[in-house]
Amino acid sequence: MQKLLLSGLTGMIFGLGIAISGMANPAKVLNFFDVAGSWDPSLIFVMGGALITTAIGYVLVFGARKKPVFDAEFHLPINRTIDARLIGGSAIFGIGWGIAGFCPGGAIPALGFGGLDVIAFVGAMIIGIVLARSLDGLRHKPAKAF
Incomplete structure (x- = not known):
């Protein structure tokens, strides 16, 4: 329960920061x-x-703790390869951000303001995520989520 409450509080602070900024x-x-x-x-x-x-x-957390408070270990990315998937995904992200003016981090909190543009963006983002995962699953076993 503490983990859920802390996650919700962190999300609210993030969303407030996105809105204020x-x-x-x-x-x-x-x-x-x-x-x-x-x-x-x-x-x-x-x-x-x-x-x-x-x-x-990062300095404070990783310097002071061997493991997180609410989990058995830190979950950090281990793949450091710069490949076509990374470059392509980054390019699609940047192009979409430049065209729409939203990125996922800004669009989710913006749902609270309403508006068809943000609803359309989040809907398209969800469709894109599902499509990318489906296509990726056809090529190889998808990466395990955190």
Whole structure:
């Protein structure tokens, strides 16, 4: 139960941060990408702040603990290969973010604001995830989730 409550609290803090920073507003995100037009560099500070916070968190958590509080071990990615799947997925992610102004991290909290654009994006994202997993399953055994 504690794990579920902590997960919910963490998600609410994340969603609040996304909303306050403007990452849930597709116009703000698209203006960040429009370097030749109405460029809005403010999201650099959001991303930089997230990067600094994450780096400090990693040092504190992994320096102080052998295992997480609510699990038997840390679940970290072990595959460090840069391959076509990684590059292709990254390209699709970036193109989709640039076209729609939403990324999954910003779209989920934006569902709370309503709007057909975010509902359509999340629906398309879910279809894309299912399709990618189905196609991946045809080629080889899918990777085990955390």
